[in-house]
Amino acid sequence: MIKDLNHYDMSAERGFLCRHNAGDVTLSGDWAVAAKTALALPQILPSGRVRAHLKSHLPDGDIADQVKELTDAQARAAMVHYSFMVQSYVWGEPDAPTVMPRCLAMPMVALADRLGQQPLLPYSGYVLDNWDRLDRGGPIDLSNIYMIQNFLGGQDENWFVLVHVAIEARAGAVLAAMGPICAAAEQGDIDAVQSGLEDMASVWGDLKAIFDRMPDRCDPYVYFERVRPYIHGWKDNPALPDGIIYEGVEKYGDTPRAFRGQTGSQSSIVPSMDAFLGIGHAADPLRAFLDQLHIYRPPGHRAFIDDVRAxxxxRDFISASGHKGLVNAYNANVQAVADFRSRHLEYAASYINKQSKNADGNDTDVGTGGTPFMKYLKKHRDETQANLLTV
Structure with missing residues (x-):
């Protein structure tokens, strides 16, 4: 059963975006010191001495003991700040370290455990919890949103994230329609299902239009050289073949840990559509990667996808109906998802694959999640299109 969106920490107005105004969240004491340090990253990273700065300015790792005192909104804000500092520590200087200092490792793991996530930068920290509106009475669109925490800052970094924020917000209408459409299908209400699917396909037109604006203010070269390097993970990354030791984290001991990097594939929109439309992907190593990404999503969002899938x-209802209008409405959504995946594939080619080779971990053939992304994206686009129905 698909429950009310609130149950999954979602809303029709914001989709998977945080439901609170992140810009209003305040942190105090040592957490405020950490936030101030994180917000200074655009000034510190160009110096090439970010590791020494973080170790000398951050509270001791024992701040991790105070995680339980934070509200959910405060924990998420702290997760944003700490995850940016963790990524900056690892990728902000030429050679990646094999040990993450306790001042970063202990609070990072404690925050991740509190929020049911992994201890590095997740998509939720990069996008979902890292924005606010300029005008609180205005819409959540590209004319009225800003990014809270940055690495280097600048138009290209901001625009890259904010396009994702705008897409997530508009997708709320799609996600809110899934429960009612599934219920109508259970009741055999062809008209309600067809109408709902037609409205959904129209929203997907808006989503693609937002996605099409990525090149407006995010240049491929700048993205590759100044944005992408900081969002890599340390699983399947040759720069850190064994992962990283999280110093002072008792449950990890001295064993290096490897986690996948932040990637747009951690967004829950398309997986929700796959579950809703009954789109499957063949069992192979790339499917295994898709399954692995599930644990990098916030728990509520994972539960939503699982409930939609269950x-x-x-698909069975529409296939059995033999109703041409219904099939066309269903196919319009399948094609919309395929088109969205095609646009993602095109951007991956221009923003990453066609850029100059870089031997310092910013590989043009491997995604920030640690996979051969061109093959992965093309495969899932093709599998989506293969699910079009015929009458």
Whole structure:
């Protein structure tokens, strides 16, 4: 059963974006010191001495004991700041370290455990919890949103993140429609299902239009050289073949840990659509990667995808109906998802694959999640299109 969106920490107005105003969240004491340090990263990273700066300015790792005192909004804000500092410590100087100092490692793991996430920068920290509106009475669109925490800052970094924020907000209408459409299908209400799917396809037109604006203010070269290097992870990354030791974290001991980097594939929008439409992907190493990404999503969002997958019988209902209008409405959404994946593939080619080779961990053939992304994106685009129905 698909529950009310609030149950999954979602909303029709914001989709998977945080439901609170992140710009209003205040941190005090040592957490405020950490936030101030993180917000100074655009000034510190160009110096090439970010590691020494973080170790000398951050509270001791024992701040991790205070995580339980934070509200959910405060924990998420702290997660944003600490995850940016963790990434900066690892990738902000030429050679990646094998040990993360306790002042970063201990609070990072404690915050991740509190929020049910992994201890590095997740998509939720990069996008979902890292924005606010300029005008609180205005819409959540590209004319009215800003990024809170940056690495280097600048138009290209901000625009890259904010395009994702705008897409997530508009997708709320799609996500909110899934429960009612599934219920209508269970009741055999062809008209309600067709109408709902047609409205959903229209929203997907808006999503693609937002995605199409990525090149407006995010240049491929700048993205590759000044944005992408900081969001890599340390699983399947040759720069850190064994991962990183999280110093002072008792449950990890002295064993290096490897986690996948932040990637747009951690967004829950398309996986929700796959579950809703009944789109499957062949069992192979790339499918295994897709499954691995599930644990990098916030727990509520994982639960939503799982519930949609367990509930939706939409594809079978439409296939059995033989109703041309219904099939066309369903196919319009399948094609919309395929088109969205095609645009993602095109951007991956221009923003990454076609850039100059870089031997310092910013590989043009490997995604920030640690996979051969061109093959991965093309495969899932093709598998999506293969799910078009015929009457």
């Amino acid at each position: 509930t939706s019988r939409l």
